[in-house]
Amino acid sequence: MRRVGIVGAGLTGTLHAGHWARLPVELVGFFTRTPKRAQVAAERYGGRAFPSLPALLETVDIVDVCTPTPTHRDIVLAAASTDADIICEKPMARNLRDAEAMVRGCREAGVRLFMAHVVRFFPEYSRAKSILDSGQLGRPGVVRTVRGGNYPAPDTMNWYIDFEQGGGVILDMVIHDIDYVRWCFGEVTRVFARGLTFSDAQDADHVLVTLRFENGTLGHLEGSWAFPPGNFRTRLEIAGDQGLLEVDNLNTGPMSVTLKQEASARAAGVPVPESPMAPRDDPYYLELAHCLHCLETGQDFLVSPEDGVEALRIAVAAIRSLRTGQPVAPADITNADI
C-alpha cells in the first residue's frame, strides 16, 4: 500500500485527508509550518504530525502538497529529490518561473507530478465535456463560465487575499475555469481582462476575462470575491453551431432547507441549497482515486504538469491585461510577469 503524506492542513489538506482515508493507501500524516495544526489534523484523520518536511518526505511514496501557493516550488522540488510522486494543489505556483522549475525538477528526478485541477472531476463539468465531444453541440462558438462567492474572511484566509502571495481572484478562482476551458477548447491566443484586483475597492475582488482560442472559440470567464454572502455560484454555458449546454449551481440544487429559526437571526427563513452526491461521486475523491490509479498502472494523468503551467500562463496574461488595459497573448508572457 502506498504511503501518503500531506503538507499543509488547511481547507484543502484536511479535505484531501478525508478522501485519502477512503482509498487503499496508508495516510502517514501531516507536516505544517505551525506544528499544532499537523497534530490536530493527525488526531482527526490519522497518521502523525511530522517535525520537519524532510522527516515526512523520507516516510512517504506520495506527497500531497496543499500549502499556500508561493511555497509549492520548494516543497515540490524537495519531494522530487527524495523520489516521492507528487500531487500539487492549484494554482501550480505564484509565477511561471517557479512552475517551470517544478516541471523541470520532477522530470529530471523521474518522479510524477499530478496537478490537482479538480473541476475536471466535477460530475457536471466532466459530463459537459463528454457531451461537447459527442458532437451534440456542433462546432463550439462561445463558452461562458462563472465562479464566485463572497470575500474570504480575513482571519482564516490571510495569505490568499494578499495579492503578492495568492494572486487574487484570478489565481484562486478563475484558474479553475481556465484549466477547464483549455481542456475543452485548446490553446488560448488572446486574453483581455477588467476587474477590481488593482482598484480601490475594499474587501472585494472581481474580474471579467475575455478569451480567444486558437480554434476561434470565444470565452468569457467571471471570477468573484464580491458577491453577497451565501451566493457561491458556478455556471457553465457552451454554445455551438448546433446546440447549447447550460448548468448553473443556483438552479440545479436538488434540495433546499428553510428553517424558521437558525443560529444566526439573519439566516432564518433563507433557503439553504444543497447538492448531495454519493461519496463515490465526490470530485475530490474521484481526483485522488484517479491519481492513485495512474500511479499504480503507469497511465497518464488527466492533468499533466504542462497543463498546470499553461493554465498559469493564461492567468498571468489576464493579470497583465488588468495592469495594462491591453489584450495579451499568453505566448508573450515571460518569467518577469507576475
Next chain:
Amino acid sequence: MSIRIGMLSFAHMHAHSYATCLGKIADVEIAGIWDDNAERGMSMAGTFNTRYFEDMEDLLDGKLDGVVICSENANHRRLTERAAPRTRHILCEKPLASTYADAQAMIDACAAQDTKLQTAFPVRFSPPVQRLKTLLDENALGRIYSVKATNHGRMPGGWFIDKSLSGGGAVIDHTVHVIDLVRWFWDTEVTEVYAEVGFGLLHPDLGIDDAGLLSFALATGAYGTLDTSWSRPNSYPTWGDVKIEVLGEGGIIRVDAFKQNLAVYSDRVGKGQWLNWGSNMDMGLIQDFVDMIALDREPFITGHDGLKALEVALAAYQSAATGSPVALPLGDREGAR
C-alpha cells in the same frame, strides 16, 4: 469466489440499468439471463456479455447467489415462486406484484425457503433523499404537518398499459416509490387514502389510468398528497420527476431528486434535454443487494415494504371507484381485487 446473479426477464427497462450496475461491482458475475422473449433475452445477453437461457430451470440450476426479477408486474409472483427454492436472495422490481394476494404469496414463498426478498425501491438511495431522511431523523423540522409529493412520468406504453400484466396504469406505477419513502422517513403507515384517478385523461383512448392524485393520512398525524400522473409529454426535457416537500413547525425542506441536470439543446436531437449528472441511485440499490448477499444480512427494503406500498395503490383505485376515502390496512379482503 464471485457472487453469481441470475436475471429473470428484461420486460421492465430497469433491468438494463441494474445489469449495468452489477457489471461495475468487482466480484459479481451475471450468471445468465432468462427471458420469455427470446429475442430480447439473447440481445441483452450479448449486451452484458453473458449467456441466454431458454429454460429458466437451467439458469436456476447454476448455483445462483441471487436473482433479479424485472418481468411484467403480474409475472413477479410466478417467477418468485420458481426462484425462491433455488436461491437465497431475490431482488424484485416494483410494484412487488399486481395484487395484494400475489404480493403476500411471494413473501410467504420466500419465508418458507428462508430466502431473502428485497423490493427494488431505488429512490431510497438518492443522495438528496438520504439527506432529507438524515435531517428528519435529526428532527430538523419538529412536528411534521404535511408532505406534498409528485412522481411524474411519461406514458410508458407496452405492457404497462395492459392491465392484465401491469395491474393498473399510472397509479400503481407511481404510487409505490413515494409511499415507500414516506413509510421509511417516519417509520409509519398510511391510515387512509382518497384518490382522484383519471382514465385516458392525458392520453385519449388509453384504456387505463394515466393520471392520479392521492390524498393520504399517516399514523403520525401528518397528511399528504401524491401526483402519480404520466403527465410529461415526449417533448419534455426529461422522463419525469420525484419531488417531495416536507412542511413542519420548524420550516420546510424541498427535494427535487432529479434536478442535478445539464440543460442541453441540440438541433441534432431536435428538442431540449435535461441530462442528469447526479449520483446513480440504481447503483446504491444494486450495491445494497450485493452487500446483503456478501454479508448475509437482512434486506434493507423488504418484501413487506413492497406489499405495504402496493396496498396504498390498491386502496387508491378502490377510493376512485367508490368516491370515498378508504381506510388501511386493507388486508387480505382486497386480495382478489
